[in-house]
Amino acid sequence: MSIMSTNVPGLDKGKGLYFFFIKAERKTPSGLIARPTLTSYYNSEQFKNRPYNPYNVYTSPNETILCPDTFQSMYSQMLCGLIMRHEVLRIGAVFASGLLRAIRFLQLNWRDLARDISTGTLNPRITDSAIKERLMSGILKPEPELADFITSQCSGENWEGIITRIWPNTIYLDTVLTGSMAQYIPTLDYYSGGLPKVSGMYCSSEGFFGINLRPICDPSKVSYTIMPNMAYFEFVPHDVAAPLSSRHAPQPPQLVDLAEVEVGKKYELVVTTYAGLCRYQVGDILQVTGFHNSAPQFRFVRRKDVLLSIDADKTNESELQKAIENASLLLREFKTSVVEYTSYADTKTIPGHYVIYWELLVKNDYSAKLPSHDMLNRCCLIMEESLNSVYRQGRVADNSIGPLEIRVVKNGTFEELMDYAISTGSSMSQYKVPRCVKSVPIIELLDSKLVSVHFSPAAPHFDSECRP
Incomplete structure (x- = not known):
């Protein structure tokens, strides 16, 4: 304050x-x-x-x-x-x-x-x-x-x-x-x-880490200044993979001290806290945006964990969110937006495919048209075009991934999902909608609220000469 x-x-x-x-x-x-x-x-x-x-x-x-x-x-x-x-x-x-x-x-x-x-x-x-x-x-x-x-x-x-x-x-x-x-x-x-x-603070259950010194900035430009008195901070470089050997176990990554991080580079946060955690990997990926005096400032990029994978593809949270943002642009002319989403990798089909659940908000304008079935099919294709080259190679060249599917659910569905999570032990104050679900009861709950189902009408673009 x-x-x-x-x-x-x-x-x-x-x-x-x-x-x-x-x-x-x-x-x-x-x-x-x-x-x-x-x-x-x-x-x-x-x-x-x-x-x-x-x-x-x-x-x-x-x-x-x-x-x-x-x-x-x-x-x-x-x-x-x-x-x-x-x-x-x-x-x-x-x-x-x-x-x-x-x-x-x-x-x-x-x-x-x-x-x-x-x-x-x-x-x-x-x-x-x-x-x-x-x-x-x-x-x-x-x-x-x-x-x-x-x-x-x-x-x-x-x-x-x-x-x-x-x-x-x-x-x-x-x-x-x-x-x-x-x-x-x-x-x-x-x-x-x-x-x-x-967004004033960067904190987690492990402790308070940083503070936003420019609180009235655009949310997309938020950076948190690390407070070095809150814990002992170290960082695992995220852009450089640890070398592997066929004869020896992988070596642990070299940790970087707080004062040695570099602007523009991404790191995974590691903390040693007063409460007793020793070199605990929080699982957050941060990018250095600058310094306040000598204290580094970080942009929160994403959680480390991969959300979706069918074959060799690996889609993380930031990639999925970007794909949904790109697809949502098609909904603007209908004054409609995606208010909630989650996903899961459906491997029951052959080949497996991504399933994305959307809850939509239609703004109150009686002159507005609702998105058509074909338009929502196009949203599936836009999402696929936005995903990484490994995913598109699996879709186009390897046929190891099936067409992406969007399932539109009734308004209030994600509220029921939260109620279910709370009833099974989650905290309401700390609940966050999971961006990938695997629990059968949760998938059944989502599927029971379906309004419509849509698939990508074509394969996304992939240049076979530009394999990763």
Whole structure:
């Protein structure tokens, strides 16, 4: 906030509407407590008894954050945010997907929320005693004019700019929008009217690593300055493979110290932390963009793991996302965008092929036409044209990969996917849509929501003289 306040004056004059969640603790067979790192923090005395700071005042009371029931927590946090709508200067969540889930929650529950505000009574589904006591002790009271306003804004089909309509003093959105979260930017622009979007920190369960010193920059230009007091940082050069020998085991890669990284090069992050991790490979691929004084600045590129592979092909997250972005350009004339996606390598067919699940958002314009079946088939081909040469060689020259398939699913499908993940042990605060799925129940859930199926109508371009 010290950096934000120098870029955005007046943040001490209002509040932040942030959607924070915890997960119920579990015990391992040996009796150790197991919980997500954010749950540990929110349950800590450092959070619960934090000193007053005018730059970090939230609309959500602690009681609403510390309820493990995700519906009750989301409902009560949204209720408080609506009641205090004129005080809200910034809106956020840990990840962009969580922020969009909050908007979806408002779409589904605005009638009950408006009724509570109108009557000053609390929805009977809210049974948590701490939440009830806190809300009924002065926060919730009859406000029929506010309820009428919420009804007027939410009852229509057009939700474009809904964030600034309901929270008119919002200056920016605060959420992670780098890496796989970048695909949510167009949807957030739609709901917020193009508000600035801030990705302020680079952190993980292993620790806090970096901070964005230019928070009001375009999300595509975000770089994080590594804070060398947070851990001991080393890097594995990502562009140079370790030499292999037929007689000897592969040698471990040479680690590069923090002060020796080079601008433009990519590295995998390795940390040694105060908590006891020793040379732990986080799995993030970073690219050096420059220096702040002597501290390197990094752009988050992607996760290390490969997402899709049928044969010799290897498609990673950034390649898949770029292919979807290129295909999405065809949907612009239909005022349609891809709001969620995931994938899997279907090897039941011979040859196997990539399956991409899309959930689409059609903006509210009655003059707009829906994308045709042929247009969505073309999207499949554009995606294939965007993938690497090894994939296209498998499709065209080797016939080892079948035509790419897009399966369009019903609106709300990925929300159900998140609910399923939470029901099986995931944390709502730290949940991210998996960009590749392998679990049979998840694939069955997605397939049960199909709207249409599309295949690439032709083979992508491949020059046999330019084999890798």
